[in-house]
Amino acid sequence: xxxxxxEGVLHAFEIVxxxxxxAPMEIVFETILEQMGPLNSTPEKPMPMVLEAWPGxxxxxxxxxxxxxxxxxxxxxxxxxxLEISGPLFMSDPAVSNLQYxxxxxxxxxxxxxxxxxxxxxxxxxxxxxxxxxxxIGRIVSAVAERVRK
Amino acid sequence: xxxxxxxxxxxxxxxxxxxxxxxxxxADGQEYAVNEIVLRMKMAQPAVSKHLNALRKAxxxxxxxxxxxxxxxxEALALKPVHDWVRGFERYWTHQVDQIKQRAEQKALERLIRxxxxxx
Numbered sequence: 121x122x123x124x125x126x127e128g129v130l131h132a133f134e135i136v137x138x139x140x141x142x143a144p145m146e147i148v149f150e151t152i153l154e155q156m157g158p159l160n161s162t163p164e165k166p167m168p169m170v171l172e173a174w175p176g177x178x179x180x181x182x183x184x185x186x187x188x189x190x191x192x193x194x195x196x197x198x199x200x201x202x203l204e205i206s207g208p209l210f211m212s213d214p215a216v217s218n219l220q221y222x223x224x225x226x227x228x229x230x231x232x233x234x235x236x237x238x239x240x241x242x243x244x245x246x247x248x249x250x251x252x253x254x255x256x257i258g259r260i261v262s263a264v265a266e267r268v269r270k
Numbered sequence: 271x272x273x274x275x276x277x278x279x280x281x282x283x284x285x286x287x288x289x290x291x292x293x294x295x296x297a298d299g300q301e302y303a304v305n306e307i308v309l310r311m312k313m314a315q316p317a318v319s320k321h322l323n324a325l326r327k328a329x330x331x332x333x334x335x336x337x338x339x340x341x342x343x344x345e346a347l348a349l350k351p352v353h354d355w356v357r358g359f360e361r362y363w364t365h366q367v368d369q370i371k372q373r374a375e376q377k378a379l380e381r382l383i384r385x386x387x388x389x390x
Contacts, residue, residue: 139367141371143375143378148370155370159369163365232371
Protein backbone atom coordinates (compact mmCIF):
# COMPACT_ATOMS: atom_id res chain seq x y z
CA UNK A 121 0.00 0.00 0.00
CA UNK A 122 1.31 3.43 -0.91
CA UNK A 123 0.30 6.57 0.94
CA UNK A 124 1.20 10.11 0.06
CA UNK A 125 0.85 13.09 2.31
CA UNK A 126 -0.18 16.09 0.21
CA GLU A 127 0.72 19.51 1.50
CA GLY A 128 -0.60 22.83 0.39
CA VAL A 129 -3.20 21.33 -1.94
CA LEU A 130 -6.29 22.86 -0.37
CA HIS A 131 -7.83 25.35 -2.73
CA ALA A 132 -10.77 27.69 -2.39
CA PHE A 133 -12.86 30.01 -4.51
CA GLU A 134 -15.88 32.23 -4.33
CA ILE A 135 -18.38 33.07 -7.06
CA VAL A 136 -20.72 35.95 -6.33
CA UNK A 137 -23.60 37.12 -8.48
CA UNK A 138 -26.23 39.76 -7.90
CA UNK A 139 -29.31 40.20 -10.02
CA UNK A 140 -32.24 42.61 -9.83
CA UNK A 141 -35.44 40.86 -10.81
CA UNK A 142 -38.71 42.59 -11.65
CA ALA A 143 -40.87 40.16 -9.68
CA PRO A 144 -42.03 39.75 -6.07
CA MET A 145 -39.77 37.78 -3.70
CA GLU A 146 -42.30 34.94 -3.40
CA ILE A 147 -42.26 34.36 -7.14
CA VAL A 148 -38.46 34.54 -7.31
CA PHE A 149 -38.10 32.08 -4.44
CA GLU A 150 -40.57 29.67 -6.01
CA THR A 151 -38.65 29.96 -9.29
CA ILE A 152 -35.33 29.23 -7.57
CA LEU A 153 -36.77 26.01 -6.12
CA GLU A 154 -38.06 24.97 -9.56
CA GLN A 155 -34.84 25.92 -11.28
CA MET A 156 -32.68 24.07 -8.78
CA GLY A 157 -35.11 21.14 -8.91
CA PRO A 158 -37.14 19.73 -11.82
CA LEU A 159 -36.26 22.55 -14.23
CA ASN A 160 -32.53 22.47 -13.58
CA SER A 161 -30.44 22.65 -16.73
CA THR A 162 -26.95 23.27 -18.02
CA PRO A 163 -26.37 25.66 -20.93
CA GLU A 164 -26.52 22.55 -23.17
CA LYS A 165 -29.32 20.37 -21.87
CA PRO A 166 -32.02 19.81 -19.23
CA MET A 167 -30.71 18.09 -16.10
CA PRO A 168 -33.66 17.60 -13.73
CA MET A 169 -32.79 17.43 -10.05
CA VAL A 170 -34.73 16.58 -6.93
CA LEU A 171 -34.69 19.33 -4.31
CA GLU A 172 -36.35 18.45 -1.02
CA ALA A 173 -37.13 21.96 0.16
CA TRP A 174 -36.82 21.57 3.93
CA PRO A 175 -33.90 21.61 6.38
CA GLY A 176 -31.75 18.55 5.78
CA UNK A 177 -33.53 17.83 2.48
CA UNK A 178 -31.46 16.30 -0.28
CA UNK A 179 -30.51 17.89 -3.57
CA UNK A 180 -29.66 15.12 -6.01
CA UNK A 181 -29.97 13.68 -9.49
CA UNK A 182 -32.32 10.73 -9.56
CA UNK A 183 -31.28 8.46 -12.45
CA UNK A 184 -33.72 5.67 -11.53
CA UNK A 185 -33.05 2.11 -10.40
CA UNK A 186 -31.34 3.38 -7.27
CA UNK A 187 -28.75 5.22 -9.33
CA UNK A 188 -28.02 8.89 -9.01
CA UNK A 189 -25.70 11.60 -7.86
CA UNK A 190 -25.98 13.40 -4.53
CA UNK A 191 -25.09 17.09 -4.76
CA UNK A 192 -25.92 18.46 -1.33
CA UNK A 193 -28.22 19.01 1.62
CA UNK A 194 -30.45 21.97 2.39
CA UNK A 195 -28.55 23.63 5.21
CA UNK A 196 -31.00 26.48 5.74
CA UNK A 197 -34.25 27.46 4.13
CA UNK A 198 -36.46 30.40 5.02
CA UNK A 199 -39.02 31.18 2.33
CA UNK A 200 -38.98 33.56 0.59
CA UNK A 201 -35.65 35.01 1.73
CA UNK A 202 -33.02 32.27 1.96
CA LEU A 203 -31.95 28.98 0.44
CA GLU A 204 -28.64 27.58 1.57
CA ILE A 205 -27.18 24.27 0.41
CA SER A 206 -23.96 22.54 1.35
CA GLY A 207 -22.40 19.48 -0.17
CA PRO A 208 -20.00 18.08 -2.76
CA LEU A 209 -22.03 19.27 -5.78
CA PHE A 210 -20.72 17.64 -8.94
CA MET A 211 -17.10 17.47 -7.81
CA SER A 212 -15.71 13.97 -7.55
CA ASP A 213 -13.00 15.25 -5.27
CA PRO A 214 -12.60 15.73 -1.54
CA ALA A 215 -14.20 19.17 -1.76
CA VAL A 216 -17.21 20.87 -0.24
CA SER A 217 -19.37 23.78 -1.34
CA ASN A 218 -21.75 26.19 0.31
CA LEU A 219 -24.37 27.87 -1.88
CA GLN A 220 -26.62 30.70 -0.85
CA TYR A 221 -29.49 32.45 -2.55
CA UNK A 222 -30.52 35.48 -0.49
CA UNK A 223 -33.47 37.62 -1.54
CA UNK A 224 -34.42 41.10 -0.43
CA UNK A 225 -36.96 43.56 -1.76
CA UNK A 226 -35.62 46.91 -2.90
CA UNK A 227 -37.56 49.63 -4.72
CA UNK A 228 -40.32 47.25 -5.73
CA UNK A 229 -37.91 44.70 -7.18
CA UNK A 230 -36.26 41.60 -5.79
CA UNK A 231 -32.51 41.64 -5.38
CA UNK A 232 -31.13 38.12 -5.61
CA UNK A 233 -27.65 37.66 -4.16
CA UNK A 234 -26.04 34.37 -5.05
CA UNK A 235 -22.82 33.08 -3.50
CA UNK A 236 -20.93 29.85 -4.10
CA UNK A 237 -17.92 29.19 -1.90
CA UNK A 238 -15.95 26.00 -2.32
CA UNK A 239 -12.87 24.54 -0.77
CA UNK A 240 -11.06 21.28 -1.06
CA UNK A 241 -8.47 19.33 -2.89
CA UNK A 242 -9.16 19.39 -6.57
CA UNK A 243 -6.73 17.74 -8.93
CA UNK A 244 -5.50 19.80 -11.81
CA UNK A 245 -6.26 17.43 -14.69
CA UNK A 246 -9.71 15.97 -14.08
CA UNK A 247 -11.92 18.82 -15.09
CA UNK A 248 -12.97 18.76 -18.73
CA UNK A 249 -14.82 22.03 -18.62
CA UNK A 250 -15.06 23.83 -21.88
CA UNK A 251 -16.05 27.45 -21.86
CA UNK A 252 -14.85 30.91 -21.05
CA UNK A 253 -14.71 31.96 -17.43
CA UNK A 254 -14.13 35.57 -16.77
CA UNK A 255 -13.05 38.72 -18.50
CA UNK A 256 -9.83 38.54 -16.58
CA ILE A 257 -8.78 35.14 -17.83
CA GLY A 258 -10.05 36.02 -21.30
CA ARG A 259 -7.78 39.04 -21.31
CA ILE A 260 -4.86 36.97 -20.05
CA VAL A 261 -5.31 34.33 -22.71
CA SER A 262 -5.55 36.96 -25.47
CA ALA A 263 -2.50 38.75 -24.13
CA VAL A 264 -0.52 35.53 -24.08
CA ALA A 265 -1.61 34.66 -27.62
CA GLU A 266 -0.64 38.15 -28.72
CA ARG A 267 2.76 37.73 -27.10
CA VAL A 268 3.28 34.40 -28.83
CA ARG A 269 2.48 35.97 -32.22
CA LYS A 270 5.05 38.76 -31.69
CA UNK B 271 5.11 7.03 2.58
CA UNK B 272 6.10 9.97 0.40
CA UNK B 273 5.61 13.63 1.13
CA UNK B 274 4.75 15.96 -1.72
CA UNK B 275 4.88 19.67 -1.23
CA UNK B 276 3.10 22.40 -3.21
CA UNK B 277 4.92 25.56 -2.31
CA UNK B 278 3.28 27.70 -4.95
CA UNK B 279 -0.36 28.04 -4.04
CA UNK B 280 -1.95 30.16 -6.72
CA UNK B 281 -5.34 30.11 -5.05
CA UNK B 282 -4.03 31.62 -1.82
CA UNK B 283 -1.96 34.15 -3.70
CA UNK B 284 -4.92 35.60 -5.56
CA UNK B 285 -7.41 35.29 -2.71
CA UNK B 286 -6.58 38.89 -1.75
CA UNK B 287 -8.69 41.29 -3.90
CA UNK B 288 -5.89 43.84 -4.34
CA UNK B 289 -3.63 41.09 -5.69
CA UNK B 290 -6.27 40.31 -8.29
CA UNK B 291 -6.13 44.00 -9.22
CA UNK B 292 -2.38 43.66 -9.69
CA UNK B 293 -3.05 40.65 -11.92
CA UNK B 294 -5.58 42.73 -13.89
CA UNK B 295 -2.99 45.48 -14.44
CA UNK B 296 -0.53 42.90 -15.77
CA ALA B 297 -3.16 41.06 -17.80
CA ASP B 298 -2.16 42.67 -21.10
CA GLY B 299 1.01 40.59 -21.06
CA GLN B 300 3.35 43.57 -20.98
CA GLU B 301 6.18 44.11 -18.50
CA TYR B 302 5.64 46.75 -15.85
CA ALA B 303 7.95 48.40 -13.32
CA VAL B 304 6.65 48.73 -9.75
CA ASN B 305 6.14 52.49 -10.07
CA GLU B 306 3.95 52.01 -13.16
CA ILE B 307 1.77 49.54 -11.24
CA VAL B 308 1.66 51.97 -8.29
CA LEU B 309 0.40 54.73 -10.61
CA ARG B 310 -2.25 52.53 -12.21
CA MET B 311 -3.52 51.14 -8.92
CA LYS B 312 -3.28 54.43 -6.98
CA MET B 313 -1.84 52.49 -4.10
CA ALA B 314 1.24 52.97 -1.89
CA GLN B 315 4.45 51.49 -3.26
CA PRO B 316 5.26 49.27 -0.21
CA ALA B 317 1.81 47.66 -0.45
CA VAL B 318 2.19 47.03 -4.19
CA SER B 319 5.64 45.54 -3.64
CA LYS B 320 4.26 43.26 -0.94
CA HIS B 321 1.50 41.99 -3.26
CA LEU B 322 3.96 41.52 -6.12
CA ASN B 323 6.22 39.52 -3.87
CA ALA B 324 3.37 37.18 -2.85
CA LEU B 325 2.38 36.73 -6.50
CA ARG B 326 5.99 36.06 -7.47
CA LYS B 327 6.34 33.36 -4.78
CA ALA B 328 3.26 31.64 -6.18
CA UNK B 329 4.64 31.84 -9.71
CA UNK B 330 1.83 34.11 -10.89
CA UNK B 331 4.29 36.84 -11.88
CA UNK B 332 7.95 36.79 -12.80
CA UNK B 333 10.46 39.57 -12.38
CA UNK B 334 13.51 40.55 -14.44
CA UNK B 335 15.99 43.35 -13.80
CA UNK B 336 16.32 45.82 -16.68
CA UNK B 337 18.77 48.57 -15.81
CA UNK B 338 17.49 50.39 -12.75
CA UNK B 339 14.11 48.73 -12.89
CA UNK B 340 12.69 45.42 -11.79
CA UNK B 341 10.08 44.56 -14.41
CA UNK B 342 7.11 42.35 -13.56
CA UNK B 343 5.19 40.19 -15.97
CA UNK B 344 2.18 37.90 -15.59
CA GLU B 345 2.70 34.16 -16.03
CA ALA B 346 -0.73 33.19 -17.33
CA LEU B 347 -0.04 29.48 -17.06
CA ALA B 348 0.14 29.72 -13.27
CA LEU B 349 -3.48 30.82 -13.24
CA LYS B 350 -4.69 27.77 -15.13
CA PRO B 351 -5.63 25.68 -12.06
CA VAL B 352 -7.87 28.49 -10.83
CA HIS B 353 -9.30 28.97 -14.28
CA ASP B 354 -10.11 25.30 -14.80
CA TRP B 355 -11.75 24.81 -11.45
CA VAL B 356 -13.91 27.89 -11.40
CA ARG B 357 -15.06 28.25 -14.99
CA GLY B 358 -17.28 25.17 -15.02
CA PHE B 359 -19.17 26.48 -12.03
CA GLU B 360 -19.20 30.07 -13.25
CA ARG B 361 -20.79 28.99 -16.48
CA TYR B 362 -23.38 26.82 -14.77
CA TRP B 363 -24.40 29.51 -12.26
CA THR B 364 -24.55 32.25 -14.86
CA HIS B 365 -26.97 30.09 -16.83
CA GLN B 366 -28.96 29.25 -13.68
CA VAL B 367 -29.25 32.87 -12.53
CA ASP B 368 -30.31 33.98 -16.03
CA GLN B 369 -33.00 31.31 -16.12
CA ILE B 370 -34.33 32.29 -12.68
CA LYS B 371 -34.53 35.96 -13.66
CA GLN B 372 -36.20 35.25 -16.99
CA ARG B 373 -38.77 32.80 -15.60
CA ALA B 374 -39.59 34.82 -12.46
CA GLU B 375 -40.20 37.99 -14.50
CA GLN B 376 -42.35 36.05 -16.96
CA LYS B 377 -44.41 34.58 -14.10
CA ALA B 378 -44.85 38.00 -12.46
CA LEU B 379 -46.04 39.43 -15.77
CA GLU B 380 -48.49 36.58 -16.33
CA ARG B 381 -49.84 37.06 -12.81
CA LEU B 382 -50.42 40.77 -13.45
CA ILE B 383 -52.25 40.03 -16.70
CA ARG B 384 -54.41 37.48 -14.89
CA UNK B 385 -55.29 39.97 -12.13
CA UNK B 386 -56.18 42.58 -14.77
CA UNK B 387 -58.44 40.12 -16.57
CA UNK B 388 -60.15 39.15 -13.32
CA UNK B 389 -60.92 42.83 -12.63
CA UNK B 390 -62.58 43.32 -16.01
